[in-house]
Amino acid sequence: MLSRSHLIRVAPARIQHRWFTSSCTNPHRLARIQPRTSLVTLGYSAKSSTPLNGSRIMFTRASSSIPPTSTSLSDNDKDSDPSTTPTTSTTPAGFQGYDIRWKEVKSPTISDYISIYLDLSKARLGALVTLTTMAGYAMTPMGASLPTLFALTTGTALCITSANAYNQFVEPPYDAQMSRTRNRILVRKAVSPLHAWSFATLTGLGGTALLAAAVNPLTAALGAANLVLYAAVYTPMKRVSIANTWVGAVVGAIPPMMGWAACTNSLDPEAWLLGLLLYAWQFPHFNSLAWNLRADYSKAGYRMMAVTDPKLNARVSLRYSLALIPLVTLAPYLDMTSWWFAVDGNIVNGVMLAGAANFWRKRDDKTARQLFFGSLIYLPVILALMMFHKKGKQDIVQEVGSLEQVSESGSAAQFKEEEDDDEYEYVDEDEEDEEEAHVAVKTA
Amino acid sequence: MNTLQRSSLSTARSCRRFATSASTSASKASTEDTSTKKRERESLDPALNTHKFLAGNPHPVSNLRPVKYPVPTNESAEDRSLREQRERVDAFNQNFWVNNNNMFNKAKAEYEDKIRAQNGGVAATTEELSVFYKDFLDKAYERQMNYNRQWWIENIGLLWPSAKSVVRKWTSK
Numbered sequence: 119m120l121s122r123s124h125l126i127r128v129a130p131a132r133i134q135h136r137w138f139t140s141s142c143t144n145p146h147r148l149a150r151i152q153p154r155t156s157l158v159t160l161g162y163s164a165k166s167s168t169p170l171n172g173s174r175i176m177f178t179r180a181s182s183s184i185p186p187t188s189t190s191l192s193d194n195d196k197d198s199d200p201s202t203t204p205t206t207s208t209t210p211a212g213f214q215g216y217d218i219r220w221k222e223v224k225s226p227t228i229s230d231y232i233s234i235y236l237d238l239s240k241a242r243l244g245a246l247v248t249l250t251t252m253a254g255y256a257m258t259p260m261g262a263s264l265p266t267l268f269a270l271t272t273g274t275a276l277c278i279t280s281a282n283a284y285n286q287f288v289e290p291p292y293d294a295q296m297s298r299t300r301n302r303i304l305v306r307k308a309v310s311p312l313h314a315w316s317f318a319t320l321t322g323l324g325g326t327a328l329l330a331a332a333v334n335p336l337t338a339a340l341g342a343a344n345l346v347l348y349a350a351v352y353t354p355m356k357r358v359s360i361a362n363t364w365v366g367a368v369v370g371a372i373p374p375m376m377g378w379a380a381c382t383n384s385l386d387p388e389a390w391l392l393g394l395l396l397y398a399w400q401f402p403h404f405n406s407l408a409w410n411l412r413a414d415y416s417k418a419g420y421r422m423m424a425v426t427d428p429k430l431n432a433r434v435s436l437r438y439s440l441a442l443i444p445l446v447t448l449a450p451y452l453d454m455t456s457w458w459f460a461v462d463g464n465i466v467n468g469v470m471l472a473g474a475a476n477f478w479r480k481r482d483d484k485t486a487r488q489l490f491f492g493s494l495i496y497l498p499v500i501l502a503l504m505m506f507h508k509k510g511k512q513d514i515v516q517e518v519g520s521l522e523q524v525s526e527s528g529s530a531a532q533f534k535e536e537e538d539d540d541e542y543e544y545v546d547e548d549e550e551d552e553e554e555a556h557v558a559v560k561t562a
Numbered sequence: 563m564n565t566l567q568r569s570s571l572s573t574a575r576s577c578r579r580f581a582t583s584a585s586t587s588a589s590k591a592s593t594e595d596t597s598t599k600k601r602e603r604e605s606l607d608p609a610l611n612t613h614k615f616l617a618g619n620p621h622p623v624s625n626l627r628p629v630k631y632p633v634p635t636n637e638s639a640e641d642r643s644l645r646e647q648r649e650r651v652d653a654f655n656q657n658f659w660v661n662n663n664n665m666f667n668k669a670k671a672e673y674e675d676k677i678r679a680q681n682g683g684v685a686a687t688t689e690e691l692s693v694f695y696k697d698f699l700d701k702a703y704e705r706q707m708n709y710n711r712q713w714w715i716e717n718i719g720l721l722w723p724s725a726k727s728v729v730r731k732w733t734s735k
Contacts (some may be wrong), residue, residue: 164709210649211657212660220616220618221605221606295659307615310723419706427696
């Protein structure tokens with residue numbers, strides 16, 4: 119009798135009722151020993167044993183050593199013979215019916231970690247984005263300070279690394295579905311998700327801190343905002359609405375603005391121009407890429423224009439390719455470059471526009487591919503042209519000097535600029551501020 | 563441990579042993595089949611390698627890889643619950659993607675057949691396929707939203723227990 123009551127008190131609630139009716143014969147005893155004591159915890163939370171919204175499976179109680187009584191609602195669960203718990207059966211739940219070749223996933227060595235971190239950070243893409251940041255810095259009229267440039271590059275690279283790593287942390291099951299991404303680190307289980315998340319957090323914090331300490335707070339704020347925008351807004355939005363492309367374009371536009379702000383600590387019209395240039399460029403770039411992936415996107419549940427509205431997809435890329443023309447023409451107007459940039463910049467624009475128009479007219483894989491590769495070449499070419507035609511401090515001062523027609527102050531200023539250029543490595547923040555004031559006074 | 567639990571455990575254990583031997587022989591048979599192919603594909607036996615972290619080749623439909631987490635000899639209760647939580651999340655993902663991808667493949671095949679019947683034998687063009695892709699994506703919206711939400715919750719919910727387990731491993735050394 120004692121053993122029976124002990125028995126009943128320990129067994130879990132769901133099975134308990136059956137045990138009662140089958141084993142207990144005395145109804146009075148039944149009523150008296152109705153247990154209200156706490157149940158043995160079976161090592162899993164109640165939350166996770168409830169059926170999940172949208173899924174048609176109810177989890178087998180993998181943790182319990184007592185046979186589960188939960189009924190499954192899905193066909194895939196018929197393999198879970200109540201007494202084979204996934205903890206010791208050879209095949210994980212749902213993976214029956216095909217020839218599994220098991221391989222050991224060994225702990226990575228140091229050299230493995232290098233390639234892992236490069237993959238997590240999407241190194242090639244990150245390098246291109248860092249280049250746009252450096253281009254933004256290079257376009258500033260002030261002399262470059264190498265320490266600032268180095269800090270800017272490293273800080274931005276760390277922020278981009280963090281953003282990409284967060285993105286990969288969130289997306290393994292989706293990445294597994296698409297051929298472009300199925301060899302990523304977390305899809306291959308080469309490192310644990312915790313490791314990827316920690317890497318992302320550390321690089322994000324480090325990058326922002328470096329920018330705040332060694333560059334300026336504005337750049338750090340932009341970097342942090344970009345990171346949040348990419349990881350927490352763009353990444354989930356990819357599965358919710360086609361507006362994600364516009365958010366993603368903003369993510370691409372911010373780095374050159376960071377580069378500019380690193381030097382001037384303000385977002386001047388020139389910075390906005392650079393940002394708008396990158397923003398407009400994103401559309402032909404991304405829309406053409408998405409076109410060739412639309413089958414994968416549809417299957418994996420990504421909401422992209424290429425799937426939901428192919429005509430809009432091509433139209434938007436054409437629209438923004440057209441927008442590149444006034445933007446390129448605006449650069450010399452803002453005194454960033456000489457007017458030659460408007461000439462050869464627009465020639466390059468014309469080529470891009472032709473590709474976008476082709477894609478808009480034909481909308482097939484070949485034109486999409488051509489536009490995509492064209493956009494990949496376009497960006498470094500236009501940035502290189504911009505830097506080539508950049509108006510240096512000397513040019514601005516010369517113009518001003520000739521306008522004022524005070525040759526002495528003009529030549530004195532020229533002499534001063536040359537002197538400063540020789541010693542640009544040693545320019546510190548205070549001197550730069552003085553120079554800013556100098557130039558501001560002269561151009562006023 | 564009382565008699566009930568002990569007896570149920572032993573039943574469970576013997577059932578597990580049976581299942582293990584059954585699936586081992588099944589996997590052995592299948593590995594014998596594959597060894598007749600030109601290139602011999604090696605596969606570790608999961609039953610013999612419970613201490614190792616094993617990952618298999620992707621499932622043909624869901625594209626996800628099966629994972630067997632290592633079971634150390636002195637596995638604590640928290641480690642065991644973490645492992646089981648991970649296995650549950652893996653099963654959740656596997657179930658969703660098998661369903662989703664089967665639905666996609668079936669729907670696409672049906673659509674292509676329909677188009678071919680309409681066109682009299684000509685395969686579907688990219689324009690026509692685009693109509694299908696849009697339709698499938700729109701119909702799957704709510705299902706995908708539910709899955710996304712649940713996946714984000716589960717994925718982030720695994721971080722803290724994993725961190726605790728790592729700290730436990732460091733402090734126990």
